[in-house]
Amino acid sequence: MEWTKEQRYRKIDDVTEKEIQALAQLVNQCPWRQSFHIQPVTGLLNDPNGFAYYNGEYHLFYQWFPLGPVHGLKHWYHTKSNDFVHWENVGMAIEPSNDYDSHGVYSGSALEHEGKLYLLYTGNTRDENWNRHPYQCLAVMNENGAITKSDNPVIGDVPKGYTDHFRDPKVWQQGEMFYTVIGAQRENESGCVVLYQSPNLQDWQFVGEVKTDLEYFGYMWECPDYFEMDEQGVLIFSPQGLEAEGDAYHNIYQSGYVIGQQLDLEKSELTHGRFQELDRGFDFYAPQTTLDANGRRILVGWMGLPEIDYPTDKNGWAHCLTLPRELSIKDGKLIQQPVDELTLLRGKSMEAKKIMNHETITLDGFEGEAYELIVEFSANTAAEFGLELRVGENEKTIIKYDAAERKVVFDRTYSGQPFAENFGTVRKCKLDAEIISFRIFVDSSSVEVFVNDGEEVFTGRIFPNKNSQGIRLFAHGGQTSVKAVKWEISSDN
Ligand code: FRU
DSSP: OOOOHHHHTOOGGGSOHHHHHHHHHHHHTOTTOOSSSOOOSSEEEEEEEEEEEETTEEEEEEEEETTSSSOOSOEEEEEEESSSSSEEEEEEEEOOOSTTSTTOEEEEEEEEETTEEEEEEEEEEEOTTOOEEEEEEEEEEOTTOOEEEOSSOSBOSOOTTEEEEEEEEEEEEETTEEEEEEEEEETTSOEEEEEEEESSSSSOEEEEEOBOSOSSSOSEEEEEEEEEETTEEEEEEEEEOOOOBTTBOOSSBOOEEEEESOOBTTTTBOOBOOOEESOOSSSOEEEEEEEOTTSOEEEEEESSOTTOOOGGGGGTEEOOBOOOEEEEEETTEEEEEEOGGGGGGEEEEEEEEEEEEEEEEOOTTOBOSSEEEEEEEESOOOSEEEEEEEEOSSOOEEEEEETTTTEEEEEOTTSSSOOSGGGOSEEEEEOOOSSEEEEEEEETTEEEEEETTTTEEEEEEOOOOTTOOEEEEEEEEEEEEEEEEEEEEOTTO
16 A cells, blocks of 8 residues: 555544554554564554663663554654563653654664653654755653653754755763764765764764765765774664675665774764674664663664565554664674573473484474574584574575585575565575574564674564474585574563
């Protein structure tokens, strides 16, 4: 169904309770509702926003269009958790309500200050010619969870030299000062990020563009995030407009990072290494990080991409967030591990050990729709080895290691309902290692694969038949020794 502008920008207050209930009913009939991922009650979820530890709890907001599976009038929806694993739906957090966010409460971030949680976001507006005018706005949440918006934006004008693609402030504190990076587009239509500083989160001063080596690297950088770890600076952003290159950049838009020296806040300059993708899979975009109560840096991404139809659309909803990942740096690269707390979801377990030789096998009791699975392959002489999951009559999702090419491969060609096929159905990346381990989280319609303790991650939505629950292991052209452990997952745990 084509959505008109009027339908996309309808105010939620003009929608009857009955209509919302009918939509919720359609959503709940969907066979692909997730069981342990954050997903919208109705409508479309996109970027994670305002991820913060505040008042003893983790708060995670997201971009939300409540009325259907399309990008319309965006709100912030609020979820919270004590453990990064069990999330409570709190409800609507920020609605478009004034001249500075009339066409969408767009992405932003959060920081605790003087006992309150400050939420900095982009107010999107459109004029009568449908030209964009972005504002950076502030809302403050108190200990009771009540959120109050400021009447006026804290950053009004786009600085000279940049277009109206100017959004997604990520705020942090260093010493006495507050800083924010904002995703921007130069007038020559290349992407970059800019830096502002403030003594109080209210009055912001433009410091300058963050100078990097990436002079022309896509036409827009969305959702920047800057943090420091092990005395190094990490800039994450989501560039739009990169051409595919070898195994990289095959999704419609990309998401990755550069690591380097700490950002020079006076010169607004970042000395850094090459851009690296965060996720090698299909559905990952606009991640955001926060520091947890114990000093861990945790990342959550949108498990989806813009401008792509998904099979859940016909049930009135789209997308979910990824599981939270703990970040660390090793040899100039971000290592991403599922947070330890995810073991809380583990239910009944089973284990198996086998030597496989030119064969495909099943293991007793290994099957399911939602589970965690760790499979380790060692002593390999096989040309390729790996596993198939969500296996059914004509369906399978393949995760394997191609030993000749020394590449990890995630193949969703036969995963179920096809979608986004014009971007390819196979993703690969190079990995030189003798032992290959896959730690895999499978939910009703997603797969997240952490390879060799988080050296690489592959994330993808899949839409198999409910009955496709098989798991198979295989070794072709040689031998491998495999150890597998599986846990049933239940969010009731
Ligand atoms: C990224 C993005 C952001 C914007 C938001 C709007 O997915 O386009 O740049 O703030 O989504 O929903």
